[in-house]
Amino acid sequence: MVFAHKIVWITDLHQTVSGQVEGVNSRGRLEQVIEQINRDHPDALCCVASGDLCDKGDIEEYQALARTVGALTVPFVPMIGNHDSRDNLLAALPPVDPLAGYYQFRVDLAGGLTLLCLDTHLPGSDAGQMDQARLDWLADQLRQTVDRRVLVFAHHPPGPLGLGLLDDMPLLDHEPFVALLAAAPQVEHLCCGHVHRPVSGVIGGVPFTTLRSIAHQTRPPQSLRTWDDFVATDERPQYGVILIGADRVVIQSIDIESPV
Numbered sequence: 001m002v003f004a005h006k007i008v009w010i011t012d013l014h015q016t017v018s019g020q021v022e023g024v025n026s027r028g029r030l031e032q033v034i035e036q037i038n039r040d041h042p043d044a045l046c047c048v049a050s051g052d053l054c055d056k057g058d059i060e061e062y063q064a065l066a067r068t069v070g071a072l073t074v075p076f077v078p079m080i081g082n083h084d085s086r087d088n089l090l091a092a093l094p095p096v097d098p099l100a101g102y103y104q105f106r107v108d109l110a111g112g113l114t115l116l117c118l119d120t121h122l123p124g125s126d127a128g129q130m131d132q133a134r135l136d137w138l139a140d141q142l143r144q145t146v147d148r149r150v151l152v153f154a155h156h157p158p159g160p161l162g163l164g165l166l167d168d169m170p171l172l173d174h175e176p177f178v179a180l181l182a183a184a185p186q187v188e189h190l191c192c193g194h195v196h197r198p199v200s201g202v203i204g205g206v207p208f209t210t211l212r213s214i215a216h217q218t219r220p221p222q223s224l225r226t227w228d229d230f231v232a233t234d235e236r237p238q239y240g241v242i243l244i245g246a247d248r249v250v251i252q253s254i255d256i257e258s259p260v
């Protein structure tokens with residue numbers, strides 16, 4: 001068998017109490033993707049959600065999210081994004097052994113695989129941050145995982161991707177973060193959210209991928225002049241399937257069938 005392990009990946013769920021956001025049914029779409037994951041990927045080691053779990057970060061939104069993801073048959077690994085509240089997320093869905101004061105943690109899986117799930121949240125800003133405490137934790141984890149295979153998940157991509165206005169809310173001071181990853185050969189891929197667009201490439205020697213949101217999508221690059229003009233595009237949400245083989249990591253992006 002070429003691929004021994006599988007991880008499912010979703011991002012930017014933007015759950016609300018009403019179930020609606022930016023003119024789309026974000027709860028219904030999350031329910032649809034959960035149905036498809038349960039049906040097609042029951043063998044996945046887990047389902048990672050790379051931030052913007054909720055739209056405003058109210059505790060009621062996390063309660064609604066928890067009810068919806070309760071239907072998932074594989075383990076759920078939630079992460080923090082710029083739309084989330086760190087305090088409310090820590091209270092509602094506490095991770096195992098996080099970096100103190102942050103929603104940043106490590107998950108060890110079968111096959112010598114480790115996920116490093118980073119907290120790029122910067123309170124009061126849509127931009128992201130990896131401050132010294134978070135970078136130190138990452139450096140320490142990379143020292144501990146030299147004999148493992150590592151996938152890194154972070155809500156904010158490390159730097160501009162050529163996406164117009166979306167580039168105005170980047171991971172600030174991303175160079176030391178990228179340098180840490182680039183110097184760690186066990187890091188095989190960086191998976192990010194935030195941009196609600198499918199993008200892949202290499203930054204500073206680190207290969208990365210982003211996905212469409214589970215909720216609303218952003219316009220293609222350049223056509224969005226100001227956020228006042230924002231209208232969600234009529235594109236299907238998607239989820240990622242990460243396949244891990246002895247000599248490869250493959251990421252498939254799969255559109256949700258007939259989104260509500």
Ligand SMILES: [Fe+2]
Nearest residue numbers: 012052194196
């Ligand atoms: Fe988002």
